[in-house]
Amino acid sequence: MRRIPAFRGYIFDLDGTVYRGDRLLPGARETIEGLRAAGRRVVFLSNKPIDTRESYARKLRCLGVPTRTADVINSSFVLARYLGARSPGARLFVIGERPLLAELRRAGFRIVANGDRADWVVIAFDRTFDYAKLTGALHAVRRGARLIATNPDRTCPVEGGEIPDCAAMIGAVEGATATRVEVIVGKPSRITLDVCLAQMGLRARDCLMIGDRLETDIRMAREAGMAGALVLTGVTDRRTLRRSPIQPDYVLRDLRELLAAR
Amino acid sequence: MRRIPAFRGYIFDLDGTVYRGDRLLPGARETIEGLRAAGRRVVFLSNKPIDTRESYARKLRCLGVPTRTADVINSSFVLARYLGARSPGARLFVIGERPLLAELRRAGFRIVANGDRADWVVIAFDRTFDYAKLTGALHAVRRGARLIATNPDRTCPVEGGEIPDCAAMIGAVEGATATRVEVIVGKPSRITLDVCLAQMGLRARDCLMIGDRLETDIRMAREAGMAGALVLTGVTDRRTLRRSPIQPDYVLRDLRELLAAR
Numbered sequence: 001m002r003r004i005p006a007f008r009g010y011i012f013d014l015d016g017t018v019y020r021g022d023r024l025l026p027g028a029r030e031t032i033e034g035l036r037a038a039g040r041r042v043v044f045l046s047n048k049p050i051d052t053r054e055s056y057a058r059k060l061r062c063l064g065v066p067t068r069t070a071d072v073i074n075s076s077f078v079l080a081r082y083l084g085a086r087s088p089g090a091r092l093f094v095i096g097e098r099p100l101l102a103e104l105r106r107a108g109f110r111i112v113a114n115g116d117r118a119d120w121v122v123i124a125f126d127r128t129f130d131y132a133k134l135t136g137a138l139h140a141v142r143r144g145a146r147l148i149a150t151n152p153d154r155t156c157p158v159e160g161g162e163i164p165d166c167a168a169m170i171g172a173v174e175g176a177t178a179t180r181v182e183v184i185v186g187k188p189s190r191i192t193l194d195v196c197l198a199q200m201g202l203r204a205r206d207c208l209m210i211g212d213r214l215e216t217d218i219r220m221a222r223e224a225g226m227a228g229a230l231v232l233t234g235v236t237d238r239r240t241l242r243r244s245p246i247q248p249d250y251v252l253r254d255l256r257e258l259l260a261a262r
Numbered sequence: 263m264r265r266i267p268a269f270r271g272y273i274f275d276l277d278g279t280v281y282r283g284d285r286l287l288p289g290a291r292e293t294i295e296g297l298r299a300a301g302r303r304v305v306f307l308s309n310k311p312i313d314t315r316e317s318y319a320r321k322l323r324c325l326g327v328p329t330r331t332a333d334v335i336n337s338s339f340v341l342a343r344y345l346g347a348r349s350p351g352a353r354l355f356v357i358g359e360r361p362l363l364a365e366l367r368r369a370g371f372r373i374v375a376n377g378d379r380a381d382w383v384v385i386a387f388d389r390t391f392d393y394a395k396l397t398g399a400l401h402a403v404r405r406g407a408r409l410i411a412t413n414p415d416r417t418c419p420v421e422g423g424e425i426p427d428c429a430a431m432i433g434a435v436e437g438a439t440a441t442r443v444e445v446i447v448g449k450p451s452r453i454t455l456d457v458c459l460a461q462m463g464l465r466a467r468d469c470l471m472i473g474d475r476l477e478t479d480i481r482m483a484r485e486a487g488m489a490g491a492l493v494l495t496g497v498t499d500r501r502t503l504r505r506s507p508i509q510p511d512y513v514l515r516d517l518r519e520l521l522a523a524r
Contacts, residue, residue, distance in 0.1 A: 130392040134426045138417065142424075154438055155400065162404075164396045164438035175433025176416055176426035 004250050004258060007227065009041040009202040011193075013211030014056065016234020017255075018044065021159055024063045025233045027256035032065055034259045041200040042071065045209075047151035047186040047216060049076035049124040049166070052099045070199065075150035075186035076100045078195050079122065080107040082185050083148065087119055093140040095133045095169050096124035096150070114139060123149040123173055123181065125156065125166040134172050141177045151186030153216065157235060187213075188220035210258070212236055214246040222246065231255060266512050266520060269489065271303040271464040273455075275473030276318065278496020279517075280306065283421060286325045287495045289518035294327055296521045303462040304333065307471075309413035309448040309478060311338035311386040311428070314361045332461065337412035337448035338362045340457050341384065342369040344447050345410065349381055355402040357395045357431050358386035358412070376401060385411040385435055385443065387418065387428040396434050403439045413448030415478065419497060449475075450482035472520070474498055476508040484508065493517060 012018050018028045035042055044067065046056060053072040060067035076099065083090060084107050091110045094101055101111055104122070112118050114136030121137045141147065149170050155162040170181050185191045197204060204226040211217020212234020221228030230236060230248035233255075241251065252258065274280050280290045297304055306329065308318060315334040322329035338361065345352060346369050353372045356363055363373055366384070374380050376398030383399045403409065411432050417424040432443050447453045459466060466488040473479020474496025483490030492498060492510035495517075503513065514520065 127393050129396070131389050131426070134391070134430055138426050138430075139423070154440055161401070164393070164400050164434070168396055168400075168434045168438035171433030171435075171437025172426070172430045173433075176430035178416055 004208075004229065004260070006038075007040065007206060007208040009043070009197075009200040009207035010035055010258070011196050011200075011207060011209045012042065012044050013187075013209075013213070013217050013234075014044055014046040015048070016157065016212035017210060017217075017231050018060070018065070019063060020233065022063075024065070026254045027259075029064050031255040031258050041202060043196050043199055044072045045187070045192065045196055045211075046072070046074045047153055048074055048156070049079070049100050049150040049186075050097050050127070052103055053077050055099070073192065073195050073199065075192065076103045076124065078185045078192045079124075079148065079150050080104055080109075081195060082183070082191055083120065083122075084108065090119040091117060092120050092122050093118040093136055093145060094122045094124070095129060095137060095173070096122060096126050097128060100124050100150075112140075116140075117143050118145040121145045121147050121173065123147065123166065123169045125151060125153070126169055127163070129169055129172075134176060137173045138176045141173075141179055147173065147177075147179060147181040149181045149184045149186075151216075152184045152188075153186075187211075187216035188223060190220070190224060193220055193224050193226070208258075210252070210255070214241070214244045214248070218248045219246050221248075229258070266470075266491065266522070268300075269302065269468060269470040271305070271459075271462040271469035272297055272520070273458050273462075273469060273471045274304065274306050275449075275471075275475070275479050275496075276306055276308040277310070278419065278474035279472060279479075279493050280322070280327070281325060282495065284325075286327070288516045289521075291326050293517040293520050303464060305458050305461055306334045307449070307454065307458055307473075308334070308336045309415055310336055310418070311341070311362050311412040311448075312359050312389070314365055315339050317361070335454065335458050335461065337454065338365045338386065340447045340454045341386075341410065341412050342366055342371070343457060344445070344453055345382065345384075346370065352381040353379060354382050354384050355380040355398055355407060356384045356386070357391060357399060357435070358384060358388050359390060362386050362412075374402075378402075379405050380407040383407045383409050383435065385409065385428065385431050387413060387415070388431055389425070391431055391434075396438060399435045400438045403435075403441055409435065409439075409441060409443040411443045411446045411448075413478075414446045414450075415448075449473075449478035450485060452482075452486060455482055455486050455488070470520075472514070472517070476503070476506045476510070480510045481508050483510075491520070
């Protein structure tokens with residue numbers, strides 16, 4: 001494996017990369033501190049739309065990693081920014097949890113109920129997904145609403161296994177409506193990367209994406225011509241890596257390997 | 263349009279063909295009586311897995327059409343027969359409503375809960391579908407269960423509109439698991455047609471399928487080399503018919519046109 005050069009900016013995935021559940025992964029704190037001390041820009045990027053940026057920043061601080069809200073980008077924030085630039089104040093029917101609804105309301109959107117006309121149906125990872133929400137999405141699409149989703153992940157790792165993620169909600173709505181989702185803003189979309197780069201004030205070629213998922217973290221980096229480092233502390237093992245068509249520039253046993261190059 | 267010849271057997275779709283909601287469609291009773299009086303075999307075929315054959319037979323009797331349970335075939339019955347021949351006594355995790363669960367238990371299957379090992383995940387039109395059922399399906403597939411579904415319909419017409427049907431539940435499970443459903447037993451599957459033909463003791467070429475849906479009723483007939491008559495009392499109008507790649511042998515304004523040929 002090649003030696004890792006220094007970059008001006010570092011985009012860290014969260015779950016499986018910086019922490020796992022409620023514990024920091026080995027070397028996460030020292031590495032992030034070391035990079036910052038060396039003048040590097042650091043942002044955290046999650047595809048999860050089930051919590052706000054504030055709560056991810058709070059969690060990182062509790063774990064000993066000083067973090068401002070502005071240093072955290074997640075898919076609900078990216079979606080609110082994306083729609084805000086294209087359909088400000090739009091009427092949204094939302095399949096999603098409370099923090100997403102709060103984020104969208106704060107961004108000036110109007111959340112509508114089943115039966116009301118909507119401009120967009122927003123589809124997110126939703127552990128309270130049910131038949132009534134599915135029916136609301138169908139009715140909104142029949143009345144002209146377009147489809148947008150937060151993230152393409154099939155499952156979300158949890159203590160002792162995994163649970164269905166946003167791809168399930170997308171499949172349900174597409175199945176009922178025969179309409180494809182137009183935009184999925186989360187990783188690996190360039191939409192999300194552009195929000196990160198704007199936050200750091202850097203270009204893709206100046207940055208390194210570090211994450212544990214080939215099909216989101218590493219794919220986003222590769223498609224943007226950005227360097228990508230896979231860390232083996234999350235969902236991907238060496239066997240999966242060998243078989244994947246998506247290959248990272250670097251493979252890290254843990255984050256400490258980034259410090260050698262700071 | 264060609265004059266309709268007489269057939270030995272008639273397979274009638276139910277909703278949109280024989281009745282709509284709780285009212286018989288024009289000519290339904292006289293036509294079915296007339297065909298039976300002329301010695302023709304008649305069966306009723308529905309893709310709906312949300313009621314039992316007994317209750318569809320009861321409904322037809324209440325509407326004035328004498329019907330035995332054996333004259334009604336629906337997708338939950340076909341699924342129970344299909345699995346019964348291949349995996350007798352199998353362990354099933356079911357996304358479906360109570361009548362389907364009852365039908366499967368009567369057929370000797372064991373219904374398992376989320377977390378238990380299952381041989382198959384059965385996916386059906388389910389107005390009580392929720393995140394817990396979706397999670398149970400994911401866990402069953404991860405432990406080796408195969409996927410089978412009752413029917414491919416996207417939506418089900420109801421008073422004043424439509425609601426999500428089985429394709430939504432299929433999309434959700436396929437989205438979470440990245441696994442395709444192996445078999446969908448309902449129309450237009452040959453599996454369903456074979457159950458109807460066995461019930462009548464006739465071959466496909468001796469029968470006419472009458473229904474209001476091109477992509478299920480008429481497609482099933484065409485693929486089996488059987489005659490198909492589209493009746494315009496349900497979801498399909500002449501404009502949709504003109505644009506469809508699936509074309510029936512006959513088009514009926516209502517069922518009475520069948521009697522001319524009895």
